[in-house]
Structures are given as C-alpha cells and as structure tokens.
Amino acid sequence: MTDLQTPAEQAEATAALPETEASGPAATAAAAARSARPAGGQPVRLGLMGWLRWAWRQLTSMRTALILLFLLALASVPGSVLPQEGIDPAAVTQYYTAHPALAPLLNRLSLFDVFAAPWFAAIYLLLFTSLAGCVLPRTFRLVGSARQQPPRAPRNLARLPLTARFSTSLPPDEALAAAGRLLAGRRFRLRTGDGWVSAEKGYLREVGNLLFHIALLALLGSVALGGLFGYKANRLLVAGQTFVNQPTDLDVFHPGRLVGPGDLQPFAISLRSFTAKYITSGPEISDPASFSALLRYSSAGGTPSQPYNLQVNHPLRVDGVRVYLIGHGYAPVFKVTDGKGTVVFNGPVPFIPVSTNTMLSDGVIKVPDADPAQLGFAGVFVPTAVDIDGRVESAWPAALSPRVSLVPYAGNLGMNSGTPQSVYSLDTAGLHKLKVQPRALAPGQSLQLPDGYGRITFTGYRQWISLAITYDPGQVPALLSACTALAGLILSFLVRRRRLFVRATEGPNGTIVDLGGLARSDAAGGYETEFAELASQLCADQRGTAGEPAADQQGVPPAAADQAEPVSSDHDEALVEDEAE
Amino acid sequence: MQVNTGLANFSYAMVITALVLYALAMLAYACDFAFGKARLLATEPAAEPAAVKELVGVGASAAPAASPAAPVVNGAAEPPPAGRWPSGFWLRTAFGLTCSALGVQLIAILTRGLAEHRVPWGNMYEFICAITCMAVIVLVLISVKFRAYYIGLFVLLPVVLGLALDVTAVYTLAGPVAPALQSYWIAIHVTAMIIATGLFIVGAVVSVMYLVADRCQRRLAAGLPSKVEGIMAHLPSALVLDRLSYRTILFAFPVWTFGIMAGAIWADQAWGRYWGWDPKETWSFITWVVYAGFLHARATAGWRGRKAAWIQLAGFGCLMFNLIGVNLWITGLHSYAGLT
Ligand code: HEM
Numbered sequence: 062m063t064d065l066q067t068p069a070e071q072a073e074a075t076a077a078l079p080e081t082e083a084s085g086p087a088a089t090a091a092a093a094a095r096s097a098r099p100a101g102g103q104p105v106r107l108g109l110m111g112w113l114r115w116a117w118r119q120l121t122s123m124r125t126a127l128i129l130l131f132l133l134a135l136a137s138v139p140g141s142v143l144p145q146e147g148i149d150p151a152a153v154t155q156y157y158t159a160h161p162a163l164a165p166l167l168n169r170l171s172l173f174d175v176f177a178a179p180w181f182a183a184i185y186l187l188l189f190t191s192l193a194g195c196v197l198p199r200t201f202r203l204v205g206s207a208r209q210q211p212p213r214a215p216r217n218l219a220r221l222p223l224t225a226r227f228s229t230s231l232p233p234d235e236a237l238a239a240a241g242r243l244l245a246g247r248r249f250r251l252r253t254g255d256g257w258v259s260a261e262k263g264y265l266r267e268v269g270n271l272l273f274h275i276a277l278l279a280l281l282g283s284v285a286l287g288g289l290f291g292y293k294a295n296r297l298l299v300a301g302q303t304f305v306n307q308p309t310d311l312d313v314f315h316p317g318r319l320v321g322p323g324d325l326q327p328f329a330i331s332l333r334s335f336t337a338k339y340i341t342s343g344p345e346i347s348d349p350a351s352f353s354a355l356l357r358y359s360s361a362g363g364t365p366s367q368p369y370n371l372q373v374n375h376p377l378r379v380d381g382v383r384v385y386l387i388g389h390g391y392a393p394v395f396k397v398t399d400g401k402g403t404v405v406f407n408g409p410v411p412f413i414p415v416s417t418n419t420m421l422s423d424g425v426i427k428v429p430d431a432d433p434a435q436l437g438f439a440g441v442f443v444p445t446a447v448d449i450d451g452r453v454e455s456a457w458p459a460a461l462s463p464r465v466s467l468v469p470y471a472g473n474l475g476m477n478s479g480t481p482q483s484v485y486s487l488d489t490a491g492l493h494k495l496k497v498q499p500r501a502l503a504p505g506q507s508l509q510l511p512d513g514y515g516r517i518t519f520t521g522y523r524q525w526i527s528l529a530i531t532y533d534p535g536q537v538p539a540l541l542s543a544c545t546a547l548a549g550l551i552l553s554f555l556v557r558r559r560r561l562f563v564r565a566t567e568g569p570n571g572t573i574v575d576l577g578g579l580a581r582s583d584a585a586g587g588y589e590t591e592f593a594e595l596a597s598q599l600c601a602d603q604r605g606t607a608g609e610p611a612a613d614q615q616g617v618p619p620a621a622a623d624q625a626e627p628v629s630s631d632h633d634e635a636l637v638e639d640e641a642e
Numbered sequence: 643m644q645v646n647t648g649l650a651n652f653s654y655a656m657v658i659t660a661l662v663l664y665a666l667a668m669l670a671y672a673c674d675f676a677f678g679k680a681r682l683l684a685t686e687p688a689a690e691p692a693a694v695k696e697l698v699g700v701g702a703s704a705a706p707a708a709s710p711a712a713p714v715v716n717g718a719a720e721p722p723p724a725g726r727w728p729s730g731f732w733l734r735t736a737f738g739l740t741c742s743a744l745g746v747q748l749i750a751i752l753t754r755g756l757a758e759h760r761v762p763w764g765n766m767y768e769f770i771c772a773i774t775c776m777a778v779i780v781l782v783l784i785s786v787k788f789r790a791y792y793i794g795l796f797v798l799l800p801v802v803l804g805l806a807l808d809v810t811a812v813y814t815l816a817g818p819v820a821p822a823l824q825s826y827w828i829a830i831h832v833t834a835m836i837i838a839t840g841l842f843i844v845g846a847v848v849s850v851m852y853l854v855a856d857r858c859q860r861r862l863a864a865g866l867p868s869k870v871e872g873i874m875a876h877l878p879s880a881l882v883l884d885r886l887s888y889r890t891i892l893f894a895f896p897v898w899t900f901g902i903m904a905g906a907i908w909a910d911q912a913w914g915r916y917w918g919w920d921p922k923e924t925w926s927f928i929t930w931v932v933y934a935g936f937l938h939a940r941a942t943a944g945w946r947g948r949k950a951a952w953i954q955l956a957g958f959g960c961l962m963f964n965l966i967g968v969n970l971w972i973t974g975l976h977s978y979a980g981l982t
Contacts, residue, residue: 123942127935134931134960141924141968148919176919284917293915343645345817351824374825374912385914529914536916543903547896554892 120187121194129188136184140175143167147174189281196274203267210252211261214562218577221562223589225576225596229603233565233572240563240574240599247595249561258563269552276546283542287535292316292325294530299392299409300523303331306361306382306530326380326532329366330358335389335524339458347418347458354386354526371526381532388527390414391422393442393465399431399515406430411525412442413485419455420444425487426467427474431515437470437487438517446501453501464501465519469510470494557581559588561595574603649757650816654809656750657771661805663743664778664798670736671795675876678730728791736794741782747775757816763832764819766969770808773965774801776840780890784844790886792877796847827908834901835926839961841894842933845887846958849951852883856948884947888940891954895933902926925964932957 107115119125144152153173157164164173171178218224229236233256241258245251249260295313296304304310306329308322316324333355340350352373359366360380369377377384392409399405405428412424426438445457446464453464473491476482495511502508507518559580566573576596580588728737751772755762762768781797784790819828858868859880868874877883905926910916917923936953939945945953 123938124945127938127942127945130931130935130938134928134935137919137924137928137931140919141921141928145919340818343817344815348820350818374827376911376914383914385912387914531914533915536910539916540907543906547899547903550896550899554896 117194120191122191123195126188126191126195129184129191132184133188136175136181139172143172143175145173145175147177185281189278192274193278196271196278199267200271200275203264203271211250211259211560213252213254214257214259214564215577218562218564218575221577221579223576223578223592225592225600226573227596227600227603228568228571228573229600230571231603233567236565236572236574236603237563239603240565243595243599243602244561244563256564256566260561260563261559263556263558266553266556266558269549269554269556272549273546273553274549276542276549279542280539280546283535283539285535286538287317287533289317289319291531291533291535292320293532295387295527296530297411297525297527298330298332299411299525300332300334301409303329305329311530326361326382328358328361328379328382330356330377330379330384330528331366332356332526333368335526337389337459337524349417349458352386352389354389358384381534383531385529385531386526387529390525390527391420391442391444391460391463391522392525393424393440393463393522394520395426395438396518396520397426397428397431397436397515398518399428399433399436400513401432402515403432405432405515409523409525410440412440416455418458420458421455423485425485426517427476427484427487429474429476434471434514435474435476436510436514436517437472437474437489437492439468439470439487441466442522443501460522462503463522464503466499466501467508467517468494469497469508469514469517471510471512471514557588559591561592563599574599645759645816645818646757647816649753653750653754653757653816654813656746656753657805657809660743660747660750661802661809663739663746664802664805667736667739667743668795668798668802670732670739671798674730674732674736675795675873678732678876726786726789728785733791737782737785737791740778740794740798744775744778744782747771747778751775754816758818760819761829761832763836764823764828765814766965767808767812767814769832769836769965770804770812772836773839773843774805774808776836777801777843778840780840780844784886784890788886793844793848793851793886796851797844800843800847825908825911827904827911831901831904831908834897834904838894838898838901839965841890841897842958842961845890845894846955848883848887848890849954849958851877852880852887853948853951855883856880884951887951887954891933891936895937898926898930898933902930921968922964925960925968929957929960929964932960 144156146153156173167173171180175181215221231239237253237256237258241251241253241260244258244260247262249262250264252259293313293315294306294311296311298304306325306327308314308316308325335352335354337352338350340346340348354371356369356371356377357366358369358377358379362380371377371384371386373386376386390412391414392411394409395406396404397406406426410424410426412422414420414422421444422442424440424442426436426440428436428438443453443455443464443466444460445455446453446462447456448454453466470487470489470492472493475488475491482488495514497508497511500508502519504519504521507516509516557580560578562577562579564575564577566575576592576599578588578592578595728734751762751768754768754771758764763772777797778801781794781801785794854870855874855877858870858874861868862871905923906916909918909920909923932953936950936957939950939953
C-alpha cells in the first residue's frame with residue numbers, strides 16, 4: 062500500500078498519527094517538527110543534511126504540488142491580460158505610450174514577457190522538481206512491488222466498508238479454495254493464510270498515474286529541446302523573388318540557444334503568384350475566404366525545384382522545417398528618375414496593410430542614390446479606389462482599381478547615422494516636404510517633383526506574402542509525451558485499486574464465510590457493485606445461503622451489499638495494514 | 643458556397659422552441675419539488691451520520707453514529723428507488739420535456755450546420771448553443787445512469803439562462819468561417835472542448851448543490867435551522883452529490899486534456915507553433931491546471947470535501963472566463979467569436 066503514498070504521507074504515517082483527521086497542513090508541519098525534535102520539545106540541531114532532507118520532503122509533498130499548481134495558474138494570468146513581447150511587440154510599445162509611468166515598472170517585473178520571466182521559470186521548475194521527487198521514488202517502488210503480495214486479511218472483516226456473509230456446507234478450507242479460484246480467475250493477486258484469503262487487483266492504476274506524471278516531465282523536456290535547438294524566422298517575399306533560408310536572407314530570426322548561423326537548412330523558396338479570395342456577400346462581406354500562394358522550392362540537398370500550393374492550415378515541409386503562410390499584402394512597383402535623369406530606383410516596395418478588410422496599405426520608398434538630394438516618399442496604396450467626397454477610400458480588398466498617393470520628401474534620409482532604420486518608416490528629421498498637388502496615381506502615371514528633384518512613376522503592383530519558418534526538433538517528442546500522458550490519465554481513471562478479503566470459520570450450522578472489501582482511490586465510488594456481484598457469485602458457487610449478519614457485526618447479506626458505502630480514506634488503509642502487520 | 647438562409651432561419655426558430663421547452667421543463671422540475679413526494683431519488687445509498695439520515699428520510703440505520711468511517715448498513719427501511727426511469731407525474735413530465743427540448747435543439751444545430759455547409763461551431767453563438775446542448779445531454783445521461791433526476795432543475799437553470807443570452811445578445815447570422823478555421827481540426831478540437839465544457843458545467847452545478855447540502859447538513863447536525871431544508875429533503879446526501887460531481891470531472895478532465903492537445907496540433911498547422919501563450923491558450927492552460935489542482939486536492943488529506951469543491955468552482959470560473967471574458971475583452975489569434 063505504501064507505494065500509493067507520497068513521501069509526505071509516509072512521513073505522516075511513520076510519525077504514527079492515529080487519525081486521518083490529524084493529517085493535513087498542520088499535521089505535516091507537526092510531523093516534520095516532531096521528526097526534528099525529541100519528545101521533550103527541545104530543538105535539536107538538524108545539521109545540513111537534516112535540513113536538506115526536510116526541505117526535500119516539503120518540496121515533494123502533495124500539498125506543495127497543489128500550491129505550486131495554483132501559483133502556476135496565477136502566474137499565467139498577467140500573460141493573458143498584458144501585451145506580451147513574444148506575441149505582439151507592437152502592443153507593448155503602445156502600452157508604453159499609453160502608460161508611460163507604469164510600463165517601465167511592469168517591465169522590470171518581466172510582466173511583458175511573463176512566460177520567459179525568471180519567476181515564472183522558478184515556479185514551473187520547482188513544480189517539476191517536486192514532480193520528479195514525488196514520482197521517481199514511486200516508480201522504483203512500483204517496479205519493486207511488481208511481485209508484492211496483498212496484505213493479510215484483517216481479523217475483523219466487519220470493520221471494512223464493504224462486508225457480506227453467507228454460510229455453506231463446504232468445509233472452511235474448501236470454501237476458501239473455491240473463493241481463491243474464482244478470484245484468481247478474475248485476475249486478482251492472491252495471498253492465503255490460515256482461514257483467510259486476501260486478494261488485490263488494479264495495480265494498473267498506479268502504472269497509469271506514474272505514466273501520466275513521467276510523461277509530463279518528458280513534455281517539459283521536449284519543450285526545452287525545441288527552445289535550445291529550434292529556431293523561428295520570418296520572411297516577406299514579393300512575387301517573383303527568391304530567398305534562401307540563411308540568417309542573412311531572413312527578416313526576423315530567433316535562433317534557439319544552441320543554434321548557430323551554420324545550422325540552418327539552406328533551402329530556397331520563390332513566390333510565383335498569390336491569390337486571395339474574399340467573401341462577396343453576407344455579414345462577413347470582404348473578409349478573406351481563402352488564400353493560396355504558388356511557390357517553387359528546392360531543398361538544401363540540391364534537388365530540382367518543385368511546385369507547392371501554400372495555404373493557411375497547409376504548411377510546406379522541407380528539410381524538417383515548416384513554412385507557413387501568415388500574411389499578405391501589396392507591393393506597388395515604382396520607378397524613380399532623379400534630377401540628373403538617371404533611373405535610381407525601379408522595383409516593388411512592400412506596403413503594410415492598415416486594414417485587413419480594405420487592404421488599404423501604408424509604405425515608404427527610400428531613394429538614397431538620387432541626385433541632387435536623397436528622396437523619400439510616404440505612400441498609401443488603395444487596392445480598389447472610390448471617391449468619397451473628394452477623398453480616396455478603399456472599397457474592396459482585391460486590387461480592382463489600384464491607386465497610390467504619395468507625399469514626397471527631399472534631403473537627408475539619415476541612413477548613415479549608424480542607428481538601424483526600419484524600411485517601413487521615414488525619418489523626416491533631415492528631410493523637407495516637397496510641395497505637390499495631392500493626386501492619386503493610377504498604374505502608369507507619374508508624379509513630377511518640383512525644383513528639379515526628378516520624377517516617380519507608379520508602374521504597377523505585385524503581391525507579397527509573409528512566411529513564418531519554424532524548426533522545432535522537440536515537436537514529435539512533445540506530441541508523443543502528450544499522448545502518453547493522456548493514455549496514462551485515462552488508465553488511472555478507469556482502473557481502481559481494490560481488495561477483497563475472505564474468512565471462513567466453522568459455525569454451528571456449517572461454515573460461515575465472511576467477505577470484506579475495500580477500494581483505495583475510489584473516491585468516485587463504484588466498487589460496491591463489483592463487490593456485490595463477486596459476493597453473490599461466491600455464494601452461488603458454494604451453494605451457500607445468505608446469512609444474517611451477527612448482532613455484534615454489521616455484515617451485509619450479499620444481495621444488500623451494494624447498499625454499503627465504501628469509504629476509502631487513509632483511515633481504512635491504516636485499519637487494514639494495522640491489523641495485517 | 644452560399645448560406646441557405648431559409649434553413650438558417652428554421653434553425654433559429656428551433657433554438658427558440660428548445661429554449662421555451664427547457665423553461666417549461668424547469669417549471670415541471672420545480673413542481674416536482676413543490677408537489678412531489680419527498681423521496682430519495684439517488685441510486686446511491688446514503689452513508690451519512692444519523693442526523694442526516696433523518697433528514698433524507700432513510701431512517702432505521704443499524705450503524706452506530708459514533709464512527710463515521712464504519713460501514714453503514716442500509717437497514718432496508720426504505721427500498722432503493724425502483725426502476726431506471728423517473729417516477730411521479732411531475733418528474734416524468736419534466737424529464738419528457740427535457741428530452742424533447744434536447745431533440746429540438748439537436749435539430750437546430752444540425753440544420754444550422756447544413757445551412758452553412760460546415761461544422762456549426764464557428765462563432766460564439768454556435769458555441770454556446772452547442773455547450774448548452776452538451777450540458778443537457780450530460781444531464782439526461784446522468785439522470786438515467788445514476789437515477790439522479792434531482793439535478794434536472796439545477797442544471798437547466800444555467801442552460802436556460804445561457805441559451806436566452808445566446809439567442810439575444812450573442813446571436814450571429816449564419817455565414818462561413820475565416821480561412822484559419824477552415825480545417826477538419828475544428829471538428830476535433832472544438833468538439834472535444836464542447837463535450838468537456840458540457841461535463842464541467844454539470845460538474846460545477848452538482849458541486850454547488852454539494853456545498854449547499856453540506857452546509858445544510860452541518861447546520862442541522864449542530865441543531866441550527868437551515869433555509870434549504872425543504873429542498874434538501876428531495877436530494878441525496880452531500881456525500882452522494884460530491885461523488886457525482888467528481889465522476890463528471892473524472893470524465894471531463896481527459897476530454898479537456900485531449901481538446902487542448904488537438905488545439906495545439908491545429909495551432910501548429912495554422913500558426914506554425916503548437917503553443918504560443920495566446921490568451922485563449924493561456925486560459926485553457928489555467929483551467930487545466932486548476933482542475934488538476936482539484937484532482938490533487940481530492941487525494942490530499944485535509945483538502946477533500948469543501949475545499950476541493952471550491953477549487954473545482956474556481957476551475958469552472960476560469961473556464962467561463964475563457965469562454966466569455968477572453969472573447970470580449972482580450973484580443974488574440976482566437977478572436978473569431980463573431981462579436982464586434
Ligand atoms: C506538473 C505538475 C502536475 C500535474 C499537471 C499533475 C496532474 C495530475 C492529475 C491530472 C492527476 C489525476 C490523475 C489521477 O488521479 O490518477 C494527478 C494525480 C496525482 N498526482 Fe499529480 N500532477 C502534477 C504534479 C504532481 C506532484 C508534484 C506530485 C507529488 C507530490 C503528484 C502526485 C500525484 C498523485 C499521488 C496523484 C494520484 C492521486 C489519486 O490517487 O487520485 N503530482 N496529478
């Protein structure tokens with residue numbers, strides 16, 4: 062039985078607490094205190110080992126696990142309420158502007174990165190240490206007890222939660238043998254003694270429970286594996302372009318702790334075309350209906366390139382890496398001729414959608430090579446332009462009548478200042494705005510810049526997609542661990558560990574057979590039915606007659622056995638064990 | 643594909659019909675409490691201290707009240723509830739109404755799905771409709787299996803409230819779902835979450851009943867009056883309620899675990915990571931951890947009983963916050979509730 066106990070419960074048990082009611086927080090503390098002090102109440106020096114042992118026992122107690130579980134739940138809450146660095150960095154920046162006083166304070170407490178915070182790690186590492194400390198010894202004990210026998214039958218079966226009695230004409234030893242045969246047939250583990258048989262079943266429950274907890278440890282290990290050896294990256298890819306999976310060719314690269322630049326799988330992907338379909342009626346009108354990106358990719362092994370239709374929910378798998386479609390937008394194509402008449406820029410510029418429903422997009426064009434001055438443009442791309450009171454608005458997310466409106470700047474773009482610049486924003490500190498008539502350009506139309514700065518032409522548009530690239534070697538282990546955990550959980554819930562004791566004694570009118578039953582970990586109930594069924598089966602086997610319970614005992618006739626209430630408390634366990642030892 | 647508006651309207655009418663029938667069923671359950679004979683409806687015998695025995699009308703116990711852990715023999719003073727099916731006019735009416743309402747609601751869900759050519763749990767309206775339906779399925783199954791017809795009134799109360807809110811404030815017109823939701827994983831992941839939620843709802847309701855019954859029993863045992871004594875006469879002992887609630891959770895927890903796993907697999911397909919601490923993910927994790935805490939509490943001396951019940955209710959609070967609060971107040975990748 063002890064293999065069902067946590068170390069702390071054992072500590073309580075060895076402290077010889079007579080009553081379960083005395084267990085619980087106070088009692089554990091008391092038990093610990095008792096083990097630390099002699100009876101006189103004088104504190105003794107525990108010594109380092111003593112303290113360590115005490116701390117370990119505290120850590121691996123069920124109560125600590127319970128408290129740590131709640132702490133874990135509680136600690137997760139701010140992660141869902143406050144914006145998180147790892148999920149939405151832009152929202153964190155917004156929070157800083159909205160709450161300038163509060164934000165730095167929250168930041169110091171890692172509240173914008175809760176799930177990577179040291180205190181969060183402390184909680185789950187403690188929890189998993191507790192788990193390991195609790196589960197590993199139990200596993201060894203379970204393995205050790207693989208051939209362990211059930212406990213001896215208690216002397217007074219009537220004190221068990223389930224009881225039954227019948228009388229038979231068979232002599233006691235034959236009655237016991239018959240009972241043993243039936244129980245062995247039901248795959249009970251048996252132990253026989255003088256005038257009694259005890260039987261136990263349901264060891265798989267402990268197996269399931271341990272499997273579950275160990276699988277949780279394995280799950281944490283798998284997550285760590287992914288964190289160390291995996292990586293995440295993002296790449297924006299305009300139709301017609303190709304990129305290679307190398308750190309220098311990626312927009313965003315988050316390597317795991319042990320990933321170097323050379324560890325990436327250098328496959329190449331090019332985007333042929335992208336199609337978005339939108340819902341044309343109903344309340345979700347203009348919401349996206351489907352996305353499809355036609356790619357060609359060649360794996361790092363140098364195989365010839367292959368086509369792939371990339372869609373949401375259908376990632377591309379190449380060289381163990383997965384590539385996801387996570388966004389799309391428009392990249393208007395511009396040609397810029399400077400004051401000297403040289404074409405200093407010609408190509409697509411990805412614009413970022415401001416609204417997903419209309420795909421109205423913002424973007425910036427930087428022309429550092431223009432003469433006599435560097436040029437910059439802040440632009441808005443409108444896929445389906447309509448004129449509302451003289452203002453250009455976007456009416457539809459697809460590009461039915463694309464227009465671009467531009468605000469030109471000249472001067473110094475500030476690109477050599479040393480601080481890295483975003484390609485999506487213009488640093489206007491060194492620039493001055495050029496005065497032009499505001500105008501929406503259609504494809505092919507140009508904007509003539511004043512003062513001899515040159516000319517910009519909107520030549521057309523392309524689509525772009527953004528790709529998320531992830532490599533996670535812990536993924537398959539994580540899935541296997543999770544499945545094992547679930548299987549263990551179900552096993553431990555389905556099986557209940559239960560005992561049945563039989564005593565046969567010579568009576569005045571034949572043999573009296575007493576049965577007693579006890580289920581450990583049966584808080585949900587249910588053993589009474591099986592017990593009643595077994596009791597009536599035994600009675601029928603031995604052609605017995607249901608006996609009246611003796612006046613001093615509260616036996617139950619088999620037919621009524623299912624009326625009795627099993628109370629599976631530690632108290633009853635103790636009861637059986639006390640009498641058995 | 644075009645939404646079949648006629649069918650969608652029919653579905654809505656069916657939901658309203660189901661709502662009315664549920665309300666009537668509640669009324670009938672209440673009438674059973676008011677006019678029906680006070681009887682122990684539970685299949686499970688009571689093993690409670692003598693004071694409680696008198697309360698639930700199972701007198702004549704042979705057990706000495708001194709030791710609560712000692713086996714109690716049910717002295718056959720009252721026969722166990724006969725038969726699997728409900729007895730008494732009001733109870734039969736109530737159960738019949740519940741079953742018919744359930745049938746109507748199932749038709750409503752089916753036709754909504756047919757009208758939209760997809761699994762009908764793509765937004766909050768459909769989700770609430772499905773979980774209330776699941777709660778009633780659990781109610782019916784438990785009523786029959788454990789002859790626990792006494793929980794009907796209390797389970798239907800949140801069902802009726804939830805469904806009433808659903809058809810008014812939350813209602814969303816039939817339509818297709820976003821590309822991110824177009825995957826067969828919606829059928830697996832969301833269905834598991836719906837089943838688990840239905841079970842958790844019933845578990846929480848019975849847990850509240852347990853807490854009330856337990857308080858009533860303790861007051862009566864201490865010689866104090868209790869306001870709910872009248873209703874309690876129709877209910878089994880606190881112990882039986884506690885176990886019933888625990889059994890529901892034992893069923894719900896693995897289903898919820900599976901649902902989270904399926905969600906992680908889906909997230910991996912759709913978003914490129916199996917776990918990203920999105921608010922919905924975070925709250926289903928919190929819910930899972932609190933219910934795991936509940937299971938541990940049941941196995942920890944000093945935490946069983948009332949404390950464990952409160953933990954379960956805290957877990958249920960997290961579940962409800964995930965369903966309502968996260969959809970309304972927190973934006974994340976899961977913000978597809980169809981609410982604006
Ligand atoms: C990551 C942390 C943990 C989680 C998520 C977790 C989860 C669970 C769950 C869901 C159960 C119910 C399964 C069952 O009853 O068979 C359970 C049971 C159990 N856990 Fe844990 N556990 C954790 C840590 C621990 C720790 C640290 C201990 C040791 C102190 C522990 C000891 C037990 C025991 C003894 C049971 C069996 C309870 C029973 O017989 O009903 N667990 N755990």
